[in-house]
Amino acid sequence: DAGVTQSPTHLIKTRGQQVTLRCSPKSGHDTVSWYQQALGQGPQFIFQYYEEEERQRGNFPDRFSGHQFPNYSSELNVNALLLGDSALYLCASTRGTLDPYEQYFGPGTRLTVT
Amino acid sequence: RKEVEQDPGPFNVPEGATVAFNCTYSNSASQSFFWYRQDCRKEPKLLMSVYSSGNEDGRFTAQLNRASQYISLLIRDSKLSDSATYLCVAPNSGYALNFGKGTSLLVTP
Secondary structure: OOOOEEEOOEEEEOOOOOEEEEEEOOOOOOEEEEEEEOOOOOOEEEEEEEOOEEEEEOOOOOOEEEEEOOOOOEEEEEOOOOHHHOEEEEEEEEOOOOOOOOOEEOOOEEEEEO | OOOEEEOOOOEEEEOOOOEEEEEEEOOOOOOOEEEEEEOOOOOEEEEEEEOOOEEEEOOEEEEEEOOOOEEEEEEOOOOHHHOEEEEEEEEOOOOOEEEOOOEEEEEEO
């Protein structure tokens, strides 16, 4: 049973560039959430996708956008990268209507903005 | 006040010791709570769910005090492999998980 997968593992970008991160949910899960984890902090909720729609959004600027595909996989896009966007980006999946809070995390994408 | 607050530690304990972490939350409407474990540079992994007054799983016991709005995690007979950061989680009014900053535990031989 495949768990949550994310790509790429690591990424280095320059300030002002754009980046796309990808996530495939755990088998049987239909809901994907994205979190940002800065060094020494707990993960911060960015947004959640369910039925290909953004269901809830955290306190992140519009530079952060996302998408969910019919196969439940998801992308996170960040435009106009800032140095402060350097973080571990975690994708979490769950069964949206049955166990909305038991979220399982992927290994993350470590983004460095220089 | 932050939504979920934890003592960051670090907690340094010898093998075999009992250690307890506390966490306070601000949203009194929260119904379920979680403890996640995160190893260095890895993803958080669900350790325990707490839906009522408490939950026990082997050496781990989680307790919930709704009146005081705090959750605790007790680890008995600590192992070297328990060394990690423990994250307290309380969902908000929607579907997002609110994480504390985490409590660092180091179990020493």
